[in-house]
Amino acid sequence: MNKLKTSKSINKRFKMTSSGKLLKHKASRSHLLQKKTSKRKRQLRKVALVDTKDILNFKQKLPYLWN
Known part of the structure; x- marks a missing residue:
């Protein structure tokens, strides 16, 4: 079986907590x-959690993050 590719743009923008949740930065802070x-x-400086409904999409784009 071939290796699965990781989406590098998503990998740079999101971080995983020790409990398995994804963190993201809020938008609308650049200009x-x-x-x-x-x-x-x-309030836009704070880090937000990714919604649980979107986690399935992230699991496909970041296959090695949950191993």
Whole structure:
């Protein structure tokens, strides 16, 4: 059986916790920041969890992360 390819772009953007959950950075933090409130920009700094419904797609794209 051939090796499965890992999606390198997804591999760089997401990290796995020790309990098996995926972490992601929030979007909308790169530009057009002057119109966003300080509170909103502060909350966008935080790391968010990937929804459990999307985990199946990530398991296909990152086959060796769950081994």
